Amino acid sequence: MKFDLHTHHVRCGHADGTIEDYILAGIDAGLSVIGISDHSPYFFHQEDQPWPGIAMARSDFSNYINEVLRLKEKYTGRIEVLLGMESDYFADHAEAYREAYKGVPFDYLIGSVHQVNGVSIFNRNRWKNLDDTQHMNEKKSYYELIKQSAQSGMFDILGHIDAMKGYYPAFSDIPAHEHIDDTLRTIAEYGVSIEINTSGSTKDVGGWYPSDVILERAHHFGVNVTFGSDAHIPSRVGDEWDLVAKRLKEIGFKHWVFYRQRQQVIVPL
Template identity: 55%
Template sequence: MKFDLHTHHDRCGHAIGSMEDYIKAAVSYGLQAIGVSDHSPFFASQEDRAKPRIAMAKSEFSNYVQEVLKLKEIYQDQIEVLLGVESDFFPGQIGLYQRQFEKYPFDYIIGSVHYTGGMRSIFLKENWEGLSETDYLREKEAYYSLVQEAAKSKAFDILGHIDAIKARCPHFSQVKTDIVDQTLKMIADCDTVIEVNTSGKTKDCGGWYPAGEILERACFYGVKVTFGSDAHEPERVADDWEKVRQFLKNVGYKEWAIFRKRKRKFLPL
């Protein structure tokens, strides 16, 4: 079964194309299931749309859900459309986000760390320029501590791009620390799924999130996996899907996960 659980569209402000464009692309690429998982609003903000080029407005969230459900019906004879969302992980706000998500019939929730140190984006290159090696180590460990907290919260079905701190600063991949293995063990203990996210190839770091060597260790520790392109343009739907499938098989994985109504099902690779 060919699927992609991580896609965005123009509602978030930084993706190209409508939701339907991504579904049509998935049909044309022969997928059996496509998940729509746009960025959730900043629910704790007093503004309706705190960051217009980052995430949708709070007032748009119910419309987002209704559009997915409508397209689910329209395309039911061509492809299975799954209702997802990519949620920021802010430790002090997890209850607020959960209460919002509980109002709707989500198939899955992706939890992603996009910010460290409050609201410092990991995707802004200038945030990582001019640091000492001690600073790099501190920042990497702070990032993975947040990934661990996200896993322990049990609020998410999938953890998104778990080494994305390297996106605009590839040097983070060279910073050695035991916290990466500690995090993989934590994720396995929490029985949370990570995604193999192929959008790293569009960033300075290249490749996938997480990197191949981390995926090998994830398999060793028993971390479960799924697939998401993190497409921000329709042409990237299911990007590298077959390469990922073969890589996972080669390192020892036998299956990967798909979700319906917050229930996990494993499919053979």
């Protein structure tokens, strides 16, 4: 069965299409399951929507939930629609997010680190004029935050765990193997999954997140994997699903997973 747990829509301010557009695209792509997982509001911020082009307004959060639940009912029997969210992980503000999610009937939450030391992971300028030690420290900080997000107990899935390479492909060459291994051990220990996210193809780096090297280490440590296109346009729903499944089998994975009512569902490869 085919599934895609990482999709966005117009509310976040940098994606095209309605939620229903993505559901219909999922049906066209032959999916059995589609997860809706738009960017979380900045729950800690005093303003309702401090960065309109990045995430939905806090005041629109309930509308988002209600729309997904309505469409879940509407498309019963045609495709299973799951209620998710891609949640930012900010160590200093984790409790604000935890409180906001109480009582919401999520099927799953994706935890993603989008900022390190207050700067977007996709900001090309962060790497300018840094020496080797500083490059290493940036990468270590990134994986420390991913590790903390796994330990937080808030998330079912961790999003794009090497996306810092998106606009800086040399990120992958910064030698931090022991820090990545430590993070993967922690992810396995806490029973969190990682996604294979095919949106790297839309960035300078090309390819997927994470790299094959990281996927091989994830398999070694017993980390479960899931699939997310991270579609910001409906035509990318399910993008490269079959290629990802083939590669996972080559690495040695026997199954991958999705989530329903915060419970893991195992899907054989």
